[in-house]
Amino acid sequence: MxxxxxxxxxxxxxxxxxxxxxxxxxxxxxxxxxxxxxxxxxxxxxxxxxxxxxxxxxxxxxGPPPPPPDIGTSDGTMDPPLPRPSRRLMxxxxxxxxxxxxxxxxxxxxxxxxxxxxxxxxxxxxxxxxxxxxxxxxxxxxxxxxxxxxxxxxxxxxxxxxxxxxxxxxxxxxxxxxxxxxxxxxxxxxxxxxxxxxxxxxxxxxxxxxxxxxxxxxxxLAPLARVSAAAQQVADLELDRGEVRLPTPIVKVDPAAANTEVGQLGSALNRMLDRIAGALSARHASETRVRQFVADASHELRTPLAAIRGYTELAQRKHDELPDDVAHAMSRVESETERMTRLVEDMLLLARLDTGRPLEREPVDLSRLIVDTVSDAHIAGPDHTWELDLPDEPVAVPGDEARLHQVLANLLANARTHTPPGTTVTTSLTVDDRGAAVLTVLDDGPGIPVWLQPEVFERFARGDSSRSRRGGSTGLGLAIVAAVVRAHGGTIVVHSVPGRTEFVVTLPGDSQPRHSGGPSEA
The missing domain is CATH 3.30.450 (Beta-Lactamase)
Known part of the structure; x- marks a missing residue:
């Protein structure tokens, strides 16, 4: 066609x-x-x-004209006959x-x-x-x-x-x-x-x-091609996070051609990119201040929260001597203190990952880690069906075992919290052609709403806020999962339709290149 x-x-x-x-x-x-x-x-x-x-x-x-007469010579003899004229003459x-x-x-x-x-x-x-x-x-x-x-x-x-x-x-x-x-x-x-x-x-x-x-x-059109290439170069940059440095000027404009259409386009593009660079710098500075504030606040909140937990535990030892309303209030203070402590720890972890703090790099046996984590999930959610699909041989990747354990624990907790009892959750592990480990958490629950899927790895993203709070969710679990996976140089994607929700984590093996730094890097 x-x-x-x-x-x-x-x-x-x-x-x-x-x-x-x-x-x-x-x-x-x-x-x-x-x-x-x-x-x-x-x-x-x-x-x-x-x-x-x-x-x-x-x-x-x-009638036709007569033929020309013969013409004699001066001596009385006859001239030789004239040559026959052409057919157009006689x-x-x-x-x-x-x-x-x-x-x-x-x-x-x-x-x-x-x-x-x-x-x-x-x-x-x-x-x-x-x-x-x-x-x-x-x-x-x-x-x-x-x-x-x-x-x-x-x-x-x-x-x-x-x-x-x-x-x-x-x-x-x-x-x-x-x-x-x-x-x-x-x-x-x-x-x-x-x-x-x-x-x-x-x-x-x-x-x-x-x-x-x-x-x-x-x-x-060569100058226009240069403008297009420069715009494509900017479009390929990651502008959504981290510090972004745009080349200035992005398009070199010949002063002699500044008044032409292409020259005006290049000048306008340079001015636009200058404004964008300023806005991105301001945004990055604001994000840096916010992250620093979150890190400082999380760090400072740990001490008073530890004191609150200590006093509530001390009060709980004399639970029988307290009036019922006071005992109930202390129980609520203790549970909310634990919840706030988890929230502060999660925010502090994200702040550390945002600063690009390196993680440990030790061989981690994913097969054993999955067995242990699924066993914990089975105790926490006995109303769900937990299944395993592991290869015959152990699969190991370089990384931080504690953080990888947190990745899988958060994914299983997310499946337990947001699916009804009786849901089957299957955890599988494979190795792809490049030697990377592919970890999959699959459930047959109601699925993630379509409008939420693009933001599911954002911080404090919730599909049902009231239900999330009842389940103890802070809205940071999947954000921590994405940050830890990126810190290990891996990727995570989600595919969800009603009756099938699948989180796929890919972690590079020993032969795979790893990208250092946290998610704040552009």
Whole structure:
């Protein structure tokens, strides 16, 4: 299928437009030339036809002129006979069908002639290419008999003879007319040759114009190509997080071409990128301050939370001596303190990962880690069905065992918290062709809402806030999972539809390249 012109590049559209316009101009010039040349040649032929018709009419009325007399010399002897003139200069002495005026001086070869009376042909013939007279087909003679004697040339396609330009003159005898005609083959051949030559010249011109157009358009649009490449370079940058450094200026603008369309576009792009760079720098500075504040606040909150937990545990030792309402209040303080402690620890971990703090790099047996983590999940969620799908051989990757344990624990806790009892959660481990470990957590629960899936790894993202709070969720579990996986140089993706939700974690093996640094790096 041919692509729509709207999908073509600007170079292609300019080149095609140029060639098409030139082709239209060439076609217009060619048609005008052919028309003018055809009119000129036909006018010349009409003059010859009218002259042949008048000559034929006069000769038919008065007879052919006598041959020239012999001329003697001064000594009384006779000159040698004159050489025979051409067939256009004297009466031919041949006999044959057709009127005698066909033998008159000036008659050209292939001339047709006829004497018509009362719509019937009395005599008709033509001059052949060797100068002899010959009969013409009866159908052609009948066509000549239909011509009005108005002395105006007309074009007739004579049966068996081709196209002719013929004219009819009234004869001296009442009711008779003399018809003479010449073929249009010379005119047609000339027109055909001119058209062929013009087509060849036009084709060469179009090829030359196309080649020159490619060179000219490429040179003229080179600055625009540089602008496009620069814009693509910026588009490939990761602008969503971390510090972004844009090249300045992104497009070099020639001062001499600053007022051109491409120069104005490059200048506008440079100004726009300067504004974007300033906004990104301000955003990064704000994010840095926020992350530093979160890290500092999380660190500072650990001490008072530890004190609160200590006092609540001390009070809980005398639970039986406390009034019921006070004992209930202390229980609530203890549970909320534990929840806030987990939240502070999660925020502190994210802050550390944001700063790019390196993790431990020790061989981690993922098979054993999965067995231990799924066993813990089975105790925490006995109403769910927990299944394992592990390879026969242990799979090990370099990394931080505690953090990888937290990744899997958070994924299983997410499945337990956001799916109803009776849901089957399957944890599987495979090794791909590149030697990377692929960890998959699959459940047959209700799935993640479509609107939430793009933000599921963002911080404090919740699909059902009330349910999440009842389950003890802080909204940071999947954010921690994504940050830890990125810190290990891996990837995590989610695919979710009703009845099937799948989290896939890919961790590089010993032979896989790892990207150092946390998620804040761009």
């Amino acid at each position: 041919i692509a729509s012109p709207r999908s073509w590049s600007l170079r292609a559209r300019l080149l095609v437009t140029q060639v098409v316009l030139l082709a239209v101009v060439c076609a217009g010039i060619g048609l005008a030339t052919e028309f003018a040349l055809q009119r000129f040649l036909m006018n010349q032929l009409d003059e010859q036809v009218v002259e042949a018709g008048r000559r034929s009419s006069v000769i038919y009325q008065f 009466i031919r002495d041949n006999e044959g069908p057709g009127p005698e005026f066909l033998n008159a001086p000036g008659q050209a070869i292939l001339t047709v002639g006829a004497v018509v009376a009362g719509g019937r042909v009395l005599d008709a013939g033509m001059i052949t290419t060797d100068g002899a007279r010959a009969a013409i087909p009866a159908a052609a003679a009948a066509q000549l008999a239909e011509l009005p004697a108005d002395e105006r040339p007309v074009t007739v396609d004579l049966d068996g003879l081709g196209r002719y330009r013929v004219v009819s003159f009234p004869a001296h005898h009442p009711g008779q007319s003399v018809v003479a005609g010449l073929p249009t083959s010379d005119v047609d051949d000339t027109m055909l040759w001119v058209a062929a030559i013009f087509c060849i010249v036009a084709a060469v011109a179009l090829v030359g114009a196309g080649t020159a157009g490619v060179v000219i358009i490429r040179r003229q």
